[in-house]
Amino acid sequence: xxxxxxxxxxxxxxxxxxxxxxxxxxxxxxxxxxxxxxxxxxxxxxxxxxxxxxxxxxxxxxxxxxxxxxxxxxxxxxxxxxxxxxxxxxxxxxxxxxxxxxxxxxxxxxxxxxxxxxxxxxxxxxxxxxxxxxxxxxxxxxxxxxxxxxxxxxxxxxxxxxxxxxxxxxxxxxxxxxxxxxxxxxxxxxx
Amino acid sequence: xxxxxxxxxxxxxxxxxxxxxxxxxxxxxxxxxxxxxxxxxxxxxxxxxxxxxxxxxxxxxxxxxxxxxxxxxxxxxxxxxxxxxxxxxxxxxxxxxxxxxxxxxxxxxxxxxxxxxxxxxxxxxxxxxxxxxxxxxxxxxxxxxxxxxxxxxxxxxxxxxxxxxxxxxxxxxxxxxxxxxxxxxxxxxxxxxxxxxxxxxxxxxxxxxxxxxxxxxxxxxxxxxxxxxxxxxxxxxxxxxxxxxxxxxxxxxxxxxxxxxxxxxxxxxxxxxxxxxxxxxxxxxxxxxxxxxxxxxxxxxxxxxxxxxxxxxxxxxxxxxxxxxxxxxxxxxxxxxxxxxxxxxxxxxxxxxxxxxxxxxxxxxxxxxxxxxxxxxxxxxxxxxxxxx
Numbered sequence: 001x002x003x004x005x006x007x008x009x010x011x012x013x014x015x016x017x018x019x020x021x022x023x024x025x026x027x028x029x030x031x032x033x034x035x036x037x038x039x040x041x042x043x044x045x046x047x048x049x050x051x052x053x054x055x056x057x058x059x060x061x062x063x064x065x066x067x068x069x070x071x072x073x074x075x076x077x078x079x080x081x082x083x084x085x086x087x088x089x090x091x092x093x094x095x096x097x098x099x100x101x102x103x104x105x106x107x108x109x110x111x112x113x114x115x116x117x118x119x120x121x122x123x124x125x126x127x128x129x130x131x132x133x134x135x136x137x138x139x140x141x142x143x144x145x146x147x148x149x150x151x152x153x154x155x156x157x158x159x160x161x162x163x164x165x166x167x168x169x170x171x172x173x174x175x176x177x178x179x180x181x182x183x184x185x186x187x188x189x190x191x
Numbered sequence: 192x193x194x195x196x197x198x199x200x201x202x203x204x205x206x207x208x209x210x211x212x213x214x215x216x217x218x219x220x221x222x223x224x225x226x227x228x229x230x231x232x233x234x235x236x237x238x239x240x241x242x243x244x245x246x247x248x249x250x251x252x253x254x255x256x257x258x259x260x261x262x263x264x265x266x267x268x269x270x271x272x273x274x275x276x277x278x279x280x281x282x283x284x285x286x287x288x289x290x291x292x293x294x295x296x297x298x299x300x301x302x303x304x305x306x307x308x309x310x311x312x313x314x315x316x317x318x319x320x321x322x323x324x325x326x327x328x329x330x331x332x333x334x335x336x337x338x339x340x341x342x343x344x345x346x347x348x349x350x351x352x353x354x355x356x357x358x359x360x361x362x363x364x365x366x367x368x369x370x371x372x373x374x375x376x377x378x379x380x381x382x383x384x385x386x387x388x389x390x391x392x393x394x395x396x397x398x399x400x401x402x403x404x405x406x407x408x409x410x411x412x413x414x415x416x417x418x419x420x421x422x423x424x425x426x427x428x429x430x431x432x433x434x435x436x437x438x439x440x441x442x443x444x445x446x447x448x449x450x451x452x453x454x455x456x457x458x459x460x461x462x463x464x465x466x467x468x469x470x471x472x473x474x475x476x477x478x479x480x481x482x483x484x485x486x487x488x489x490x491x492x493x494x495x496x497x498x499x500x501x502x503x504x505x506x507x508x509x510x511x512x513x514x515x516x517x518x519x520x521x522x523x524x525x526x527x528x529x530x531x532x533x534x535x536x537x538x539x540x541x542x543x544x545x546x547x548x549x550x551x552x553x554x555x556x557x558x559x560x561x562x563x564x565x566x567x568x569x570x571x572x573x574x575x576x577x578x579x580x
Contacts, residue, residue, distance in 0.1 A: 027511030065529065
């Protein structure tokens with residue numbers, strides 16, 4: 001398969017004016033990935049899928065990454081070709097910010113395998129996917145509000161009743177039930 | 192932004208007739224699961240039925256969700272290795288192999304020869320377990336209560352005994368390490384593995400004589416849940432389910448990870464992509480696995496089973512990312528790791544094969560009866576520890 005650099009050059013030639021950035025990978029022998037602009041990601045993905053020498057018809061893995069320091073959420077896709085048996089090519093899209101409506105282009109219309117995986121990234125990272133046919137939460141329940149895979153996610157402190165509350169648990173409970181004092185658990189009657 | 196029609200054959204608006212139809216009566220919405228024996232765990236399907244025909248099916252997941260990935264990002268690299276066993280609890284050996292491979296890719300860690308052979312042996316034994324049980328469960332779903340599943344579990348127990356004597360645990364083996372395997376098997380263990388391998392062909396013959404030509408099995412599975420190759424590729428279906436649709440894609444051949452290129456084996460392919468093909472592919476794959484096991488047990492060299500220089504505790508890979516995938520029994524199991532140089536991964540992602548294979552459940556079930564939907568779900572081979580993570 002062509003190197004990511006060659007593919008980037010071909011994308012730039014095919015879509016003039018759309019930035020495609022090479023993201024380096026520090027792992028030994030690691031392959032660089034391509035950062036696509038969400039506004040043209042769908043057309044570029046279709047090009048990658050349909051180009052006769054690439055034929056990346058199989059999107060193996062899709063996932064989100066949270067980058068609070070850079071202030072963006074990232075969607076990462078690992079593409080392979082089942083027809084030509086090569087790969088991978090890693091493509092990424094980044095949202096403009098980490099706010100609630102932050103979105104990238106959905107690639108589910110290009111690779112159906114992204115359908116559940118993009119729903120998962122929407123659910124756990126809060127990445128919106130423009131053009132997804134059925135964007136709902138998938139692993140968390142519908143009424144859930146936060147996005148647990150974000151780095152700044154605050155865990156709930158009342159999710160579990162502790163039968164023998166002790167130091168850290170007691171401190172946590174005191175914070176949570178700031179108004180009401182925490183009563184020690186009633187002793188169970190011995191049989 | 193309209194999707195190409197062939198990718199969304201399941202668009203319910205085109206198939207569902209009005210709910211109140213005086214001539215046909217009402218549609219019935221049934222919630223199957225989460226506590227239903229046919230759903231292989233806590234899985235729910237919201238099925239809309241027209242009489243007994245499925246006109247709409249929405250899978251509902253997450254009952255077993257424990258945010259495996261978040262826990263992986265809080266643990267050290269070694270710390271989440273035993274936890275990968277709990278993803279697909281039938282295939283702990285292949286899960287942890289995929290994870291170890293991802294970490295080895297991230298750090299550039301080499302694996303000794305003997306460990307490569309051991310990994311192949313254990314992965315193929317795992318494939319035998321998984322496919323045998325799948326065949327048993329599939330028959331159970333089809334209404335053959337008890338017998339096939341008990342036969343399958345009897346054979347599985349022999350392999351689990353091997354796993355137990357090697358790793359100390361039947362199912363949660365915690366056996367792979369970055370740069371090899373945890374304990375070296377004794378010659379007696381290898382003899383035991385040879386015995387199980389030699390006996391397995393006879394068991395498969397017996398199993399097949401009961402099932403493969405069975406008229407009820409054929410009636411329940413042939414032509415049910417057909418999956419077209421183009422749709423399977425687009426939907427990222429992998430493993431035996433993909434090959435049952437006739438797509439020649441097996442990572443043991445394509446990627447040639449580990450030492451698979453050294454072994455002679457064939458990739459069985461299906462013709463029709465129906466449930467019967469998905470059953471048959473697994474039987475044929477088991478026969479090939481027995482061949483791989485024979486070769487691996489014959490050729491396994493001596494030497495260390497863990498690279499003496501391998502760093503396990505306090506591992507801090509350089510900043511970078513790696514994606515490693517292997518051909519697990521259920522399909523392509525992959526791990527995607529991003530390191531920022533700290534002792535725990537910045538991003539730890541599992542590519543769960545049965546979760547992604549479920550994408551097409553609705554497409555496969557539309558137009559079939561609700562009893563067939565159960566069999567189709569069984570033939571996809573899901574395990575909820577991995578689907579929900």
